[in-house]
Amino acid sequence: MIAVPGFLLSLLVAMVLSGSGLAAGVKAKAEVSCAATAKSLEYDCAIKLSDQRSGAALTGVDVTVGADMPSMPMAHNVKPVKAVPDSAAGTYRARILLEMHGDWAVKVDLAGPVRDRIVKSMRFEPKP
Amino acid sequence: MDDHLIGIVSNIGVISFVALSAYLLLLTGEISFGQQAFFAIGAYTSGIVTAMWQLPFALGLGAGAATGAAAALLVGLPTLRLHGLQFAIATLAFAEAVRILFELFRYQIVRDGELVGPNGIEGFRNIRYIFENDVSATEFMLIIYGLLGATLFGLFLLERSRLGTAFRMIGEDDLLAATQGVAVVPVKLTAACLAGTIAGLGGGLYAHLTTYVEPAIFDVMLGVHSLAYGLIGGLGTAFGPLLGVVIDIGLLESTRWFAGYRMIVFGGLVAVLLIVRPRGLLDEQLVHRIRRAVRRRPRPSPANDTVLGKELS
Amino acid sequence: MEAMLEIADVVTAYGKIEALKGVSLSAAKGRITCLLGPNGAGKTTLMMSIAGALKPRQGSIRLEGSELVGLSPARIVGNGVALVPENRLVFPQMSVRENLLAGAYQRNDSGEVTADIERMYARFPRLKERREQLAGTLSGGEQQMLAVARALMSRPRLLLMDEPSLGLAPIVVKEIFGIIAELNREGVTIFLVEQNAHLALQVAHHFYLMEQGRVTFSGNPGELAEDEVIKRAYLGTRRSAG
Numbered sequence: 001m002i003a004v005p006g007f008l009l010s011l012l013v014a015m016v017l018s019g020s021g022l023a024a025g026v027k028a029k030a031e032v033s034c035a036a037t038a039k040s041l042e043y044d045c046a047i048k049l050s051d052q053r054s055g056a057a058l059t060g061v062d063v064t065v066g067a068d069m070p071s072m073p074m075a076h077n078v079k080p081v082k083a084v085p086d087s088a089a090g091t092y093r094a095r096i097l098l099e100m101h102g103d104w105a106v107k108v109d110l111a112g113p114v115r116d117r118i119v120k121s122m123r124f125e126p127k128p
Numbered sequence: 129m130d131d132h133l134i135g136i137v138s139n140i141g142v143i144s145f146v147a148l149s150a151y152l153l154l155l156t157g158e159i160s161f162g163q164q165a166f167f168a169i170g171a172y173t174s175g176i177v178t179a180m181w182q183l184p185f186a187l188g189l190g191a192g193a194a195t196g197a198a199a200a201l202l203v204g205l206p207t208l209r210l211h212g213l214q215f216a217i218a219t220l221a222f223a224e225a226v227r228i229l230f231e232l233f234r235y236q237i238v239r240d241g242e243l244v245g246p247n248g249i250e251g252f253r254n255i256r257y258i259f260e261n262d263v264s265a266t267e268f269m270l271i272i273y274g275l276l277g278a279t280l281f282g283l284f285l286l287e288r289s290r291l292g293t294a295f296r297m298i299g300e301d302d303l304l305a306a307t308q309g310v311a312v313v314p315v316k317l318t319a320a321c322l323a324g325t326i327a328g329l330g331g332g333l334y335a336h337l338t339t340y341v342e343p344a345i346f347d348v349m350l351g352v353h354s355l356a357y358g359l360i361g362g363l364g365t366a367f368g369p370l371l372g373v374v375i376d377i378g379l380l381e382s383t384r385w386f387a388g389y390r391m392i393v394f395g396g397l398v399a400v401l402l403i404v405r406p407r408g409l410l411d412e413q414l415v416h417r418i419r420r421a422v423r424r425r426p427r428p429s430p431a432n433d434t435v436l437g438k439e440l441s
Numbered sequence: 442m443e444a445m446l447e448i449a450d451v452v453t454a455y456g457k458i459e460a461l462k463g464v465s466l467s468a469a470k471g472r473i474t475c476l477l478g479p480n481g482a483g484k485t486t487l488m489m490s491i492a493g494a495l496k497p498r499q500g501s502i503r504l505e506g507s508e509l510v511g512l513s514p515a516r517i518v519g520n521g522v523a524l525v526p527e528n529r530l531v532f533p534q535m536s537v538r539e540n541l542l543a544g545a546y547q548r549n550d551s552g553e554v555t556a557d558i559e560r561m562y563a564r565f566p567r568l569k570e571r572r573e574q575l576a577g578t579l580s581g582g583e584q585q586m587l588a589v590a591r592a593l594m595s596r597p598r599l600l601l602m603d604e605p606s607l608g609l610a611p612i613v614v615k616e617i618f619g620i621i622a623e624l625n626r627e628g629v630t631i632f633l634v635e636q637n638a639h640l641a642l643q644v645a646h647h648f649y650l651m652e653q654g655r656v657t658f659s660g661n662p663g664e665l666a667e668d669e670v671i672k673r674a675y676l677g678t679r680r681s682a683g
Contacts, residue, residue, distance in 0.1 A: 027240060027256070052240060064131065070251075070344035080132055105340070109131070116259045119340040121250065290546070297543055300532040307492050307526060309518035309547035309595065412534040413575060420573055 027052040028061075030108050030118040036127045037095070043124060047083055047092045047108055057090025062111040065094040067104045070121075080109065101126055134265045138337055140377050141272040145330020146350065147357035147369035148279060152323040154358050156316050157299035159212075161351045162203075162219030165226040166196040166324040168346035170331025172230065172246060175255040175341065180237055180245050185257050189275075189332040196328015197321045204320035208313060223351055230343040251342025255335050272333050279326060283366040286322075295319055356398050362410030371410060442469040444505075445599050445630040446491070451500030451510075453483075453490045460486040462654035463500070468599070468632045468647075470505075473625050475633045475641045477674035478651035484634040485527055487651075488603045491632075492524040493517040504599060519547050521598035527607060527634075530588040533577025537568050540576050540587055544594030554594070561590040564620075582613035589620060599630050606637045618644055638674040642667060650674060 029052040034045040045065055049058040066080030083094035098104065101124050108118045149163040170192030177188035207218040236245035246252040258268050286292040294315045297305035306312050335341050357372030375397075380390045405411060446468040453461040460483045468474035476484055489495040491502055493514035502509045509517050523544070531540050541561060545554045562569035565586050571579060576587055585605055592600055605621070606614040614637065622644045625631055635641040642648065642662040650658035650673050658665065658673070 052242065070342050071347050071349070080135075103344075105342070107338075111131070115262070116256070117339045119253060119338075121342070293539070293543065294546070296535065297532055297546075300534055301529055303494055304526060304529055304532065305543075306494060306514035307518065307524045308543050308591070309515045311513060311515040407534075416536065416573075416575055 026058070026114045026116070028058060028110055028114055028116040028118060030120070032106055032108060032118075032120045032122070034096070034106070034122060034124070036124075039097075040126075041098045041100070041124075043096055043098065045083075045094050045096060045106070046086065047094065048088075049090045049092065049110070049114075057088075058110075058114055059085070059089050060112065061092075061114050063092045063094070064109040064111070065096055066107045066109070067096060067098065068107070069100075069102060070105050071103070078104075080107070083108075098124055131265060134269050136377065138265070138269045138272055140373050141269065141276050142330055142334045142337055143354070143357075143377060144276055144370050144373050145279070145326055145333065146354040147361075147373050148283065148366060149323040149327035149330070150351075150354040151358035151363070151366065151369040152283075152295075152319055152326065154355070154363055155295045155299050156319045157302065158208075158316070159216045159355060160219040160323075161216055161348060161355065162223035162226075163323060163327050163354050164346045164348070164350040165223035166200055166327035167331040167334065167350070168226060168230060168341070168343070169199050170196045170328030171335035171341045171346075172233075172252060172331075173328070174332030175252050175335040176235070176245065178257045178336070179252075179255045180235075180239070185261070185336070188257070188336075189329060192332030192335075193325045193329040196324040196326075196331065198324075199328075200320045200324025201317065204317045208316045208320060220348060220351070223346070223348065227343045227346050230346070249343060251340055251344075252335070253340045255339050255341070257336050259339070268337060272337070275329065275333065279329070280366055280370075287366070291315070291318065356394070359408055360398060360401050362405075362408030362414070364407065364410045364412040364415030368408050368410040372408070442472070444468065445470040446474075446632060447501075447503045447506075448487075448491070449501050449503075451487070451490060451502060452498045453486050453495050454498050459498075460654055461490065461497070464651070464654070464656055465500075466649050466656055466659065468630060470630055471625075471628055472646040473621065473631045473633060473644050475635055475645035475648040476651055477635060477638050477641060477648060477670065479675055480636075481653075482651045483654040484651055485603055488524060488526070488601055488634055491517075491601060492522060515547070518595055521596075522601065523592035523595045523597035523599070524601040525585075525588045525592045525603065525605060527603035530584045531576035531579070531591070533575065535576055537572045537574055537576055537579070537587060540591050541568075541594050544591035547595065557594055557596070561593065565590055581609050582616065585609060585613070585617055586620070589617075589624075593624070593629075597629070599632060600624070602631065602633045604634055604636060606635065606640065614640065636674070638671045639667065642670060 029050050031048040032045055034043040037044050047063060047065070049061060050056060051058060063083035064080045065083050066078055068077035078096055078098060081094050081096055083092035086093050103121065103123050106120045106122050110116045146163050146167050149166065150160060153160045173195040174188035174192035177183050177191045178185055203222050207215055210218055230246065231249045233246045234248050236243040236247055244254050294305065294310045297308060297310055298312055298315060302312050353376065357376065358369040360375060361370065361372030362368030376394055380394055401408065444467040448467065449465045451461050451464045452459055464487060476487070478484055486495060490497050491509065493509065493512055497510055500510070504520055504522060507520065509520065512520070532543060535543065538558065541558050542554070545557065548554055562572065567583055568587055568590060571583065576584065579587060602621070605617050609617065618640050621631060621633065633641065633645070645662055647661055649656050650670070
């Protein structure tokens with residue numbers, strides 16, 4: 001019972017904090033393409049990040065790539081992996097290991113200078 | 129806490145709302161396979177309010193909860209006269225109808241040169257409130273758990289109230305409850321509305337946590353799981369369904385001990401528990417025993433207090 | 442004798458099958474009235490019709506002159522009718538005390554309710570011993586006592602009891618009938634459905650025999666030889682004649 005006022009207090013604090021936040025400037029745009037690797041169910045994803053408004057490449061961002069299956073809520077979500085910067089500005093690469101083929105929602109989380117999340121619906125099929 | 133852990137803990141919190149929603153109906157003895165529909169309605173509504181109409185987050189959550197309640201009232205009026213299997217099937221049919229309606233639902237506006245809003249089967253993207261307003265993942269987790277704590281507190285008050293007693297009476301034996309003077313149908317309708325409110329609120333949080341929703345998420349799978357959480361965790365207290373969520377998402381999914389076999393393990397767990405503990409781990413008998421033990425524990429004597437006081441000072 | 446309960450020409454049906462085919466009887470105020478009859482005669486259907494759990498197709502059921510037909514079970518409780526149903530006696534996952542409180546669901550006088558619970562504990566000391574126990578863990582006889590005590594918690598004008606001896610050991614049945622007689626001496630009007638004709642005739646002031654949805658006999662104990670009553674209560678006239 002003592003925990004309850006604590007909860008409510010933290011709620012209040014969080015609400016105030018969230019209310020005071022200024023609108024963040026950048027809205028990110030991502031292009032994601034994933035290619036199958038030699039290993040079954042492993043995909044190599046190339047991500048290209050740009051500013052939705054200016055079109056400028058977004059560099060120096062902490063990029064994490066995860067995925068889950070919408071038809072299996074809370075199940076089969078892939079543990080997110082960090083993406084590494086690639087040669088061109090604003091491009092990143094990450095290898096994700098899926099649990100099965102099918103429709104996945106690929107989540108690209110951005111942290112650091114830009115905070116955002118981009119979700120892409122992608123179909124992963126076995127190599128022909 | 130790293131981001132992944134925060135994500136899992138936030139997920140546990142959000143799914144707990146659907147689990148509590150199904151639990152509330154289980155208390156009145158009704159099995160609903162359709163609580164995910166109110167979760168979906170809450171998610172879409174609150175997303176529309178914040179991402180499209182640009183209104184405050186609290187208003188979005190409130191609207192999600194209110195539409196959840198209103199939908200539950202509309203569904204409850206015809207279905208709560210049904211019992212057992214008929215009610216379960218009716219809720220399932222309703223939830224699937226809602227999911228298919230969301231597959232057809234298109235309502236988009238242009239914002240920042242991009243279309244925003246529900247787009248049928250593609251879903252509803254860019255519910256970016258937490259990014260636009262710089263709410264950190266930790267802060268959002270606190271919001272989730274603050275509201276979950278408030279909901280639980282409300283449920284504890286409810287369980288001690290006359291209405292809560294009526295829920296349990298109906299759940300155990302609706303005819304016997306009626307002969308004690310409980311107006312069964314209105315009380316059940318109240319339970320359904322409260323359950324719709326809780327699911328709608330959870331849906332609003334979910335939409336803002338993941339930033340996107342799509343009809344496939346609100347599949348019957350989610351409904352079955354929410355039901356199972358109460359049945360695993362126990363029907364003796366509102367902590368029961370939470371325990372169920374923690375076992376499923378926290379233990380089975382997140383630790384990856386069972387990798388792709390989680391559903392099989394989960395299904396097996398449900399089957400075994402239904403046989404050996406039909407009302408879940410924290411069932412009425414265990415909760416009752418714990419309450420008695422707590423009540424019997426002697427209060428600390430003043431002597432102890434002074435000793436503690438000295439140690440502290 | 443002033444009537445507490447007056448039932449006139451009640452027909453209750455399950456779909457097309459009429460379980461009650463025009464039942465008329467009455468229960469006098471302050472008395473024990475007993476309804477006897479074989480299985481399937483419609484006794485429980487009549488109890489459920491009085492309590493409002495089943496809706497009669499025609500006829501009237503009056504409690505001290507006011508009509509009960511058409512009211513919800515909750516309203517009928519509010520009017521002062523308490524039912525001790527057959528078989529499904531208690532809320533098994535609730536404690537003895539919570540069961541007693543459930544009986545007082547419609548009352549708002551919490552102080553008086555607490556006092557009434559103490560009165561029930563005084564009358565049924567075994568319930569007091571087990572007050573924090575879950576009702577489902579009580580013995581059959583204790584559950585029956587709890588069901589009676591819970592019915593009394595609504596302070597009824599009329600207590601309906603459906604087969605209180607069902608499934609109980611003979612010594613416990615005797616105890617229950619002792620309680621029934623005692624409650625009646627304190628002024629409670631009781632309408633009792635029973636299979637155990639021998640015990641029922643010992644406590645009843647008036648009794649009815651019922652067969653196949655109709656009342657076939659009405660009289661005071663002693664008006665009909667006990668073995669004849671027992672024969673008709675168990676077998677019915679038609680079968681005993683044929």
